[in-house]
Amino acid sequence: xxxxxxxxxxxxxxxxxxxxxxxxxxxxxxxxxxxxxxxxxxxxxxxxxxxxxxxxxxxxxxxxxxxxxxxxxxxxxxxxxxxxxxxxxxxxxxxxxxxxxxxxxxxxxxxxxxxxxxxxxxxxxxxxxxxxxxxxxxxxxxxxxxxxxxxxxxxxxxxxxxxxxxxxxxxxxxxxxxxxxxxxxxxxxxxxxxxxxxxxxxxxxxxxxxxxxxxxxxxxxxxxxxxxxxxxxxxxxxxxxxxxxxxxxxxxxxxxxxxxxxxxxxxxxxxxxxxxxxxxxxxxxxxxxxxxxxxxxx
Amino acid sequence: xxxxxxxxxxxxxxxxxxxxxxxxxxxxxxxxxxxxxxxxxxxxxxxxxxxxxxxxxxxxxxxxxxxxxxxxxxxxxxxxxxxxxxxxxxxxxxxxxxxxxxxxxxxxxxxxxxxxxxxxxxxxxxxxxxxxxxxxxxxxxxxxxxxxxxxxxxxxxxxxxxxxxxxxxxxxxxxxxxxxxxxxxxxxxxxxxxxxxxxxxxxxxxxxxxxxxxxxxxxxxxxxxxxxxxxxxxxxxxxxxxxxxxxxxxxxxxxxxxxxxxxxxxxxxxxxxxxxxxxxxxxxxxxxxxxxxxxxx
Numbered sequence: 001x002x003x004x005x006x007x008x009x010x011x012x013x014x015x016x017x018x019x020x021x022x023x024x025x026x027x028x029x030x031x032x033x034x035x036x037x038x039x040x041x042x043x044x045x046x047x048x049x050x051x052x053x054x055x056x057x058x059x060x061x062x063x064x065x066x067x068x069x070x071x072x073x074x075x076x077x078x079x080x081x082x083x084x085x086x087x088x089x090x091x092x093x094x095x096x097x098x099x100x101x102x103x104x105x106x107x108x109x110x111x112x113x114x115x116x117x118x119x120x121x122x123x124x125x126x127x128x129x130x131x132x133x134x135x136x137x138x139x140x141x142x143x144x145x146x147x148x149x150x151x152x153x154x155x156x157x158x159x160x161x162x163x164x165x166x167x168x169x170x171x172x173x174x175x176x177x178x179x180x181x182x183x184x185x186x187x188x189x190x191x192x193x194x195x196x197x198x199x200x201x202x203x204x205x206x207x208x209x210x211x212x213x214x215x216x217x218x219x220x221x222x223x224x225x226x227x228x229x230x231x232x233x234x235x236x237x238x239x240x241x242x243x244x245x246x247x248x249x250x251x252x253x254x255x256x257x258x259x260x261x262x263x264x265x266x267x268x269x270x271x272x273x274x275x276x277x278x279x280x281x282x283x284x285x286x287x288x289x290x291x292x293x294x295x296x297x298x
Numbered sequence: 299x300x301x302x303x304x305x306x307x308x309x310x311x312x313x314x315x316x317x318x319x320x321x322x323x324x325x326x327x328x329x330x331x332x333x334x335x336x337x338x339x340x341x342x343x344x345x346x347x348x349x350x351x352x353x354x355x356x357x358x359x360x361x362x363x364x365x366x367x368x369x370x371x372x373x374x375x376x377x378x379x380x381x382x383x384x385x386x387x388x389x390x391x392x393x394x395x396x397x398x399x400x401x402x403x404x405x406x407x408x409x410x411x412x413x414x415x416x417x418x419x420x421x422x423x424x425x426x427x428x429x430x431x432x433x434x435x436x437x438x439x440x441x442x443x444x445x446x447x448x449x450x451x452x453x454x455x456x457x458x459x460x461x462x463x464x465x466x467x468x469x470x471x472x473x474x475x476x477x478x479x480x481x482x483x484x485x486x487x488x489x490x491x492x493x494x495x496x497x498x499x500x501x502x503x504x505x506x507x508x509x510x511x512x513x514x515x516x517x518x519x520x521x522x523x524x525x526x527x528x529x530x531x532x533x534x535x536x537x538x539x540x541x542x543x544x545x546x547x548x549x550x551x552x553x554x555x556x557x558x559x560x561x562x563x564x565x566x567x568x569x570x571x572x573x574x575x576x577x578x579x580x581x582x583x584x585x586x587x588x589x590x591x592x593x594x595x
Contacts (some may be wrong), residue, residue: 005438015498018563021391028388029406031467034411035421038432042424043319054430060452087539099312122311124326124578126528128550129570132557133327133334167323169317199308228414231532250536253420265420273417280412287412288475 013046025160039273043266050262065263066271069252071125073213074240078248081158085244088162088225089187090219093169097218098211100170102203106189117177122171134164135235156242157246161233165226173218180214220287272279331574334567346564353568363569367548371456372547373530374523376462381469382519388470389477389502398471404478407471415468415529419536422464426450451538454545461533461546465526473518480514481507509590516588520581527577549573 042050043065045058070076103109104116138160142152154160184207192202205265208215230246237243249268256265280287335354338347358361361444388407392400410418425432428447437448450460484507492502508515531550535542540547540555546556550573 021395021397025388025391025397025403028470029403032409035425038420039424050430054432054435075470096315100316103309103312106355107305107309109306115313116365119320122320122324125328128528128531129573130324130327130331132554132566132570133330134323135558136330136563137327153537164323167319167359170320174316199305224412230416231535240415246414249416252565253423269417269420273413276412280409285406288404
């Protein structure tokens with residue numbers, strides 16, 4: 001390589017280099033595109049087709065795989081759970097994180113530094129490190145409730161799951177939002193106060209609308225991470241009725257090895273990844289821009 | 299004066315929900331990890347026995363734990379080296395060269411990052427399947443169709459590299475987009491004068507691009523290493539659950555197995571403490587090693 005660059009006289013070398021670059025790019029491109037496309041094709045194959053050449057195109061459109069995934073494998077139920085959990089978690093997150101980020105970024109008060117540092121430290125706590133203590137805490141809570149009220153509440157409750165998703169996303173979200181709030185000039189609030197706006201009204205009516213771009217970034221990132229999350233859901237949803245899509249997919253993966261129901265599993269796979277793919281294609285520019293704005297995710 | 303009082307109430311009202319949730323679901327569990335590691339505690343019963351540091355003493359003699367330690371480090375090293383090299387290389391190509399369809403490549407490369415780890419695990423199970431897998435059927439073109447199929451997820455020597463492959467596949471695009479953004483801010487004039495001086499592409503990459511985005515590389519490196527500890531668990535859990543025979547067990551998967559599946563909470567949390575300490579130590583070391591004088595342009 002070193003030689004080819006030093007050797008500047010030939011156009012041939014330049015051409016070779018271009019060819020090399022394109023080969024590298026296209027190889028990576030194929031290695032990403034082909035497996036994903038293959039899953040889509042596999043999802044409409046009949047079970048018998050899986051014993052032949054894996055590269056063969058599907059013989060027909062065997063949509064029954066999707067019917068089986070929705071009904072027999074309960075992916076429809078899990079889909080609903082996933083939608084509710086993700087939506088509720090994002091709603092809670094925004095309601096809780098926006099005011100907190102605003103106050104932390106723009107109000108001077110005693111303890112501001114302390115709370116800022118606390119949430120920053122939270123960036124380093126990974127959810128998967130603490131999933132077992134959270135589980136035990138909920139078990140204890142349920143035990144307590146059962147003793148006094150005769151019913152449990154915390155485990156297998158998708159709203160609690162959503163609450164935990166929202167809480168564990170707080171540090172990153174507050175970091176991102178308050179970073180944005182800090183860039184806004186102080187004049188807006190002063191003008192609002194002069195006009196007789198209260199603190200609360202100023203925040204909701206004046207500042208929040210300006211934060212729209214970073215709120216969209218927050219929603220995008222957290223949608224992806226909540227929708228795709230599976231360790232917490234796997235741990236806290238011990239009963240079948242509360243499972244989310246990724247957990248249901250894991251069940252399907254174990255089941256397909258035992259019962260050889262490949263089509264059903266690939267249909268399940270498509271059900272899980274289609275929403276994220278559609279969202280990505282719709283907003284890919286915002287997503288990659290937002291990534292650079294928000295810096296890193298944990 | 300009433301204004302100030304109102305302000306205090308407003309601040310408290312805005313901040314308290316976040317602080318309360320954060321304390322309940324993040325601070326308390328973290329404290330619990332450390333506290334529980336000092337107890338011998340199994341099952342749902344409340345038989346907690348304070349044993350001090352005994353759990354840790356057992357831990358360092360536990361062969362399975364040591365193996366998971368080894369596997370974690372191996373995965374971190376492989377995944378980091380390959381992901382960073384490829385991400386930087388492709389970012390440099392896409393931002394420096396005039397490529398037809400540059401945007402298209404960027405969009406495709408980022409796709410793995412938006413997929414769930416479970417989805418990626420399922421895709422790679424299809425790729426790695428010994429008899430019906432995509433990889434083996436590709437290889438059989440070269441090896442002849444009668445060759446022994448490679449057991450990508452069944453062979454103890456290979457399986458850890460198979461998992462690393464999935465991790466690298468997942469991460470390249472994300473870091474590439476990140477580096478492309480910071481490379482875009484390097485002024486074009488630097489490259490122009492460099493090529494007038496006769497510096498080739500490779501010289502330019504090592505002498506201009508790398509030093510100027512070094513701060514970015516440094517932060518991403520630290521974050522990548524920390525998230526590798528986490529991601530290796532997600533992949534292992536979904537692809538092999540530690541098997542065959544513990545050859546892909548990593549830190550967090552072993553902790554999860556001990557604490558959740560095996561219900562030895564105290565012992566599991568002792569592993570958790572080691573993970574916490576290890577990840578902090580590792581990021582401090584990486585931070586220290588990669589320290590350079592920041593360059594301005």
